[in-house]
Amino acid sequence: MARLGVKRERHLIEPGLYTMGKPTKESPVFVSANYTLSFDALRSALHGNDCYILVLDTKGINVWCAAGKKTFGTNELVYRIEVVGLNDVVNHRTLIVPQLGATGVDAREVRARSGFKVEFGPVRAADLPEYLKTHQATREMRRVRFTLSDRIVLIPVEMKNFLIPVLIASVILALVGNYTAAAAAMAAAFTGLVLFPIFLQWIPTTDFSIKGFLIGGVTAIPFAQNAFYGMTNETMWVRYGWALAYMLVIPSISAFLALNFTGSSTFTSVTGVKREIFLYMPKIAWMFGIGIILIIVLIAMKLLEGI
Amino acid sequence: MFNSYLSNTLEYYPELCINCGMCSTVCPHGVFGPDGKVAQLVNPKACMECGACQLNCPTKAIKVESGVGCASAMMLAAVKGQKEVTCGCDGSCS
Ligand code: SF4
Ligand code: SF4
Numbered sequence: 001m002a003r004l005g006v007k008r009e010r011h012l013i014e015p016g017l018y019t020m021g022k023p024t025k026e027s028p029v030f031v032s033a034n035y036t037l038s039f040d041a042l043r044s045a046l047h048g049n050d051c052y053i054l055v056l057d058t059k060g061i062n063v064w065c066a067a068g069k070k071t072f073g074t075n076e077l078v079y080r081i082e083v084v085g086l087n088d089v090v091n092h093r094t095l096i097v098p099q100l101g102a103t104g105v106d107a108r109e110v111r112a113r114s115g116f117k118v119e120f121g122p123v124r125a126a127d128l129p130e131y132l133k134t135h136q137a138t139r140e141m142r143r144v145r146f147t148l149s150d151r152i153v154l155i156p157v158e159m160k161n162f163l164i165p166v167l168i169a170s171v172i173l174a175l176v177g178n179y180t181a182a183a184a185a186m187a188a189a190f191t192g193l194v195l196f197p198i199f200l201q202w203i204p205t206t207d208f209s210i211k212g213f214l215i216g217g218v219t220a221i222p223f224a225q226n227a228f229y230g231m232t233n234e235t236m237w238v239r240y241g242w243a244l245a246y247m248l249v250i251p252s253i254s255a256f257l258a259l260n261f262t263g264s265s266t267f268t269s270v271t272g273v274k275r276e277i278f279l280y281m282p283k284i285a286w287m288f289g290i291g292i293i294l295i296i297v298l299i300a301m302k303l304l305e306g307i
Numbered sequence: 308m309f310n311s312y313l314s315n316t317l318e319y320y321p322e323l324c325i326n327c328g329m330c331s332t333v334c335p336h337g338v339f340g341p342d343g344k345v346a347q348l349v350n351p352k353a354c355m356e357c358g359a360c361q362l363n364c365p366t367k368a369i370k371v372e373s374g375v376g377c378a379s380a381m382m383l384a385a386v387k388g389q390k391e392v393t394c395g396c397d398g399s400c401s
Contacts, residue, residue: 142331263380266335271316279311
């Protein structure tokens with residue numbers, strides 16, 4: 001539920017200092033965001049340890065996103081250290097900050113302003129027990145991954161944003177009596193929102209938009225084939241028209257959704273995404289526009305025929 | 308062909324590097340390697356421009372235009388005429 005952004009306010013942790021087990025003045029201090037999933041991951045990784053968790057006010061956003069916005073950042077960290085009086089709580093002067101916080105936390109400045117040395121721990125809280133044995137992170141622990149399961153948990157988030165327009169489009173198409181086109185709208189959205197994230201790493205090429213075009217093309221083929229061979233009581237032109245419309249609209253929708261997915265991926269650079277928008281957005285818009293006009297004309301022709 | 312991610316804004320000036328190792332610690336994509344007399348730029352193409360290395364390099368040996376690589380945010384910013392792009396990724400990126 002937290003991922004869907006439903007009732008977000010219930011997923012805020014009060015910023016401040018928390019204890020686990022029975023910490024002493026020598027126990028380690030871990031820094032976290034006040035986003036439930038970040039905090040819970042840390043707590044379960046540290047289960048059985050005696051330690052402190054310093055929760056920053058990141059407005060309920062996870063460490064990485066918050067670090068990008070600098071709410072998980074140098075100023076908030078220094079401020080929070082003062083507010084909780086960390087100087088008096090522990091004798092040592094070391095904080096373990098998740099590595100992904102480094103985008104917002106300047107370790108040297110934190111030290112200069114608060115006296116605390118920042119040690120960047122592993123990317124994933126789950127690696128903490130292993131890390132704590134030596135305080136050395138392996139190469140693996142320092143890398144962000146974007147595995148199948150990482151991507152699958154994002155599917156509902158992406159779906160939430162596009163569900164309503166897709167439903168409206170399908171309902172309109174169904175109302176004008178074209179159930180195949182309604183199914184095609186659903187299939188296009190399903191391809192971009194579900195199949196694309198799942199197959200991301202196996203689709204050839206690196207650009208998200210091209211990957212989206214490719215996988216959308218695969219989805220479009222049966223619809224185009226059906227239009228071409230299935231609509232036997234229509235004229236040749238209508239069959240051509242529908243086949244073409246499917247081949248234009250479905251890939252453009254999935255390419256757009258794929259391009260949009262760059263926001264959730266953990267490796268796309270701003271420069272690259274900008275280049276993609278610049279290169280492919282006009283093509284996507286043209287394909288979509290021409291396809292939609294074609295569909296409107298075809299449906300209008302059909303309706304007029306019926307009168 | 309079809310690779311928009313071959314180049315980016317990452318710049319590295321090895322003559323400024325004091326080999327503190329911070330960049331290879333903070334980088335989530337293994338762009339810098341710690342082996343050698345100075346930091347080695349081992350995989351510049353993998354850089355996602357998060358800016359962690361630039362922020363934490365003590366000698367300003369690294370420059371990168373950091374920002375959120377998020378298409379919807381950029382398109383929205385372009386439409387609204389904003390300069391700064393802020394990602395609306397509330398919990399959608401972990
Ligand atoms: S952070 Fe800067 S000084 Fe330190 S190793 Fe990297 S480039 Fe060199
Ligand atoms: S900007 Fe981020 S991804 Fe790029 S080299 Fe620096 S730390 Fe690595």
